[in-house]
Amino acid sequence: MKGRFYVVGVGPGDPELMTLKAVRVLKKSPVWLAPAASKGGSSTALTIASGLINGEQKEILTHHFPMKKVHAGKPTDPDVEKAWREAAAIIANHLEHGRDVAFPTLGDPAIYSTGFYIFETLMESVADMSVEIIPGVSAIGATSAAAAVPLCLGNERMVVIPATFEDEKLRDILEKFDCIVLMKVHRVMAKLVTILEDLDLLDSAVLVERTSLADQRIRRDLKVAATEQIHYFSTMIVRKP
Numbered sequence: 258m259k260g261r262f263y264v265v266g267v268g269p270g271d272p273e274l275m276t277l278k279a280v281r282v283l284k285k286s287p288v289w290l291a292p293a294a295s296k297g298g299s300s301t302a303l304t305i306a307s308g309l310i311n312g313e314q315k316e317i318l319t320h321h322f323p324m325k326k327v328h329a330g331k332p333t334d335p336d337v338e339k340a341w342r343e344a345a346a347i348i349a350n351h352l353e354h355g356r357d358v359a360f361p362t363l364g365d366p367a368i369y370s371t372g373f374y375i376f377e378t379l380m381e382s383v384a385d386m387s388v389e390i391i392p393g394v395s396a397i398g399a400t401s402a403a404a405a406v407p408l409c410l411g412n413e414r415m416v417v418i419p420a421t422f423e424d425e426k427l428r429d430i431l432e433k434f435d436c437i438v439l440m441k442v443h444r445v446m447a448k449l450v451t452i453l454e455d456l457d458l459l460d461s462a463v464l465v466e467r468t469s470l471a472d473q474r475i476r477r478d479l480k481v482a483a484t485e486q487i488h489y490f491s492t493m494i495v496r497k498p
């Protein structure tokens with residue numbers, strides 16, 4: 258019998274934010290393949306999972322996925338596609354030998370996660386694949402909780418955007434919605450702060466760096482933050498009064 262593939266959301270950093278199901282699935286899966294952002298680098302998802310689960314008896318692999326933009330509806334960068342295919346081939350081999358494979362992923366698998374690309378790549382090559390996606394606590398909810406700022410109440414409308422992608426649309430989106438969650442903000446803080454100031458929204462914005470981790474920072478001094486090197490794990494919520 259073939260093994261089962263699990264994409265497991267491990268939450269934003271604090272291992273206590275992993276779900277009971279994520280912990281159970283990771284415990285029982287003999288193989289983990291975890292994403293790493295740099296070649297030979299560590300995997301944040303793996304670090305989170307290892308905070309609660311002893312991996313000594315497991316085969317734990319890390320796989321580098323280049324941090325290059327993937328645009329919906331446009332051809333994918335060949336390096337990125339190659340990494341997906343290589344990871345899928347390794348996973349497929351374990352599945353064919355009857356071993357379950359878990360792919361721990363930061364936050365929730367449904368939100369900007371490589372897990373879904375691997376799942377789709379595997380579906381192309383493995384017949385009758387058995388797969389389960391385990392949702393996780395996203396950085397979005399964790400940022401809202403850390404800053405004690407709700408995301409949407411009553412009839413409010415919320416939007417989630419990757420700040421690095423939306424150059425010309427940012428202003429329009431910030432004007433249209435009641436609550437705007439900006440992810441991947443670390444490289445575009447200066448531009449964001451200028452737009453927020455223009456729209457008189459600077460006081461409505463909060464930035465949380467490394468949400469739920471020991472060195473978490475909740476920042477409302479966005480003009481100062483924009484002059485510093487903020488962490489890649491940073492999420493901003495702009496909630497209109």
Ligand SMILES: C[S@@+](CC[C@H](N)C(=O)[O-])C[C@H]1O[C@@H](n2cnc3c(N)ncnc32)[C@H](O)[C@@H]1O
Pocket residue numbers: 269270362363364365366367368369370394395396397400439440441442465466467468469470489490491492
């Ligand atoms: C590739 S996306 C992954 C999102 C993840 N799947 C989720 O559900 O949170 C990476 C972005 O998530 C956000 N992020 C992830 N972990 C975070 C954390 N601990 N604190 C703040 N933001 C975080 C940042 O905006 C970062 O640029």
